[in-house]
Amino acid sequence: MLFYDCATAPSPRRVRIFIAEKGIDVPVQQIDLRNGEHLQPEFRAKNPDCTVPALELDDGTVLAESLAICTYLEALHPEPPLMGRTDVERAQVLMWNARIERTGLSGVGESFRNHSKGFIGRAVTGSESFDQIPQLVPRGRRMAELFMANLDERLASNEFIVGDAFTMADITALVTIDMAAWIKLPIPAACEHLKRWHDSVSARPSART
Amino acid sequence: MLFYDCATAPSPRRVRIFIAEKGIDVPVQQIDLRNGEHLQPEFRAKNPDCTVPALELDDGTVLAESLAICTYLEALHPEPPLMGRTDVERAQVLMWNARIERTGLSGVGESFRNHSKGFIGRAVTGSESFDQIPQLVPRGRRMAELFMANLDERLASNEFIVGDAFTMADITALVTIDMAAWIKLPIPAACEHLKRWHDSVSARPSART
Incomplete structure (x- = not known):
């Protein structure tokens, strides 16, 4: 296996x-996105979408997309459960993960990619050229603000996003909120529950990566 | 249960x-999106995101997001399997489902919502007001064209998107391609494998819905 x-x-x-969080050891190969290594023939043969993360299995099968990779790792290493412990929890983890991707992660990502000089001509993930669209900078920021407000409301009555255990939904939200620093969007002072949750999940050893 | x-x-x-495809019977309540029923307090109390599909369980829990709902139904009714039959297949279904959502479904959706008069002021899914951005109309269309070309390549050597069985990935792709008619984007003549697959999955009784 190679990550x-x-x-x-x-x-x-x-x-x-x-x-x-799983405490497992997976060999890693760094792909230098800044210098376009993901667009070169060697990596493109592994993942035609030219995205990381990707996970190559021992038979040569390559899995891409975070949710697919993490679900596969959960099947191989069920403990501790990070995708939910019951059918309903598993569905709730997927629901929150999808919501966070569609609102927060997509909002922060679009706001950043359509503004940063490093992404001129590469405003959409993948190998094709897309121009930046300046109106997506404030739109993405507004989507991220709404995501934070919604998540704050959810965390008012929940220790973690899905009930009382840390899951993939918390991971996606943590990465989104930390990435929001790239668009200079801190957690608003009014979002006290989100702040409490962020302090707590950021203190986990896994967050240091 | 109520859908x-x-x-x-x-x-x-x-x-x-x-x-x-599962051949199960789930009670249905229609939500009139055109007249904004999803934005009214009654539905908002069920799903604060104001999106359909949503699935209310007998204990009042409401699941939203297609992938979460379908994964839950798969757990209750495993046959026929629509989310993959092995750990690797399950991961591949999630990978393709995510790719199709991120490129095709999102491309067609943005091209349509940022153009249609019915979505003025509601260019982003949810209850908040967002202006249409005209540049997203051609961008979304281009994303959808690339999605079709990529899928055609995949289907050159696969009967279905993940190997030899119909799965959730095929469902997401079918809905995307049929929705592309809304932006007047047919399957290009060059995409012969995609056309063969589309004819085949469209002939399934489930596609009539």
Whole structure:
């Protein structure tokens, strides 16, 4: 098994945290996104989508997309459970993970990619060229603000996002909120529950990655 | 159990097809998106995100997001398997489902919502007001074209998206391609494998919904 990572990128950080929480050891190969290594033929042959994280299995099968990779690792290493402990919890983890991706992660990502000079001509993930759209900078920021307010409300009555255990949903939210620093969007002072949760999950050893 | 549906909307169609493939009977309540029923207090109390599909369980728990709902139904009704039959297949279904959502479904959706008069001031899913951004119309269309070309390549050597069985990944792709008619984007003539697959999955009784 080989984990294609990029130590400075938020998306593969979701898998890094997941692996650290599981306490397992997975060989890692760094892909240098800054210098376009993900767009070169060698990596493109592994993952035609040119995205990290990716996980190559011993038979050569390559899995991409954080949720797919983490679900596979959960099947191999069920303890501690990070995808929910019952059918309903598993569905709730997927629900929150999808919500966080669609609102927060997508909002922060679009706000950053459509502004940063490093992403001129590469405003959409993947190998194709897309121009930046300046209106997506404030739109993405507003989506991220709404995500934070919604998550604060959820955390008012829940220690973690799904009930009383740390899950993949918390990982996706943590990575999103830390990435929001790239668009200079801190947790608003009014979001006290979100702040309490963020302090708590950031103190876990897995968050250091 | 109660399934909150909207018969004219593509997202809940994913769950409708899933339910039809399982051959199960789930009570349905239609939510009139056109007249804003999803934004009213009654539905908002069920799903604060104001999205359909949603599934209310007998204890009052409400699940939203297609993937979460379908994964829950798969756990209750494992046959026929629609989320993969092995750990690797399950991961591949999630990988393709995520790719199709991120490129095709999102591309078609953005191209449509940022153009249609019916979505003025509601260009982003949910209850908040967002202006339309005209540049997203061609960007979304281009993303959808790339999605079709990539899927055609995949289907050159696979009967279905993940190997030899119909899965959730096929459902998400079918709904995406049928929704592309809303932006007047047919399957390009060059995509012969995609056309063969689309004819085949469209002929399934579940596709009639």
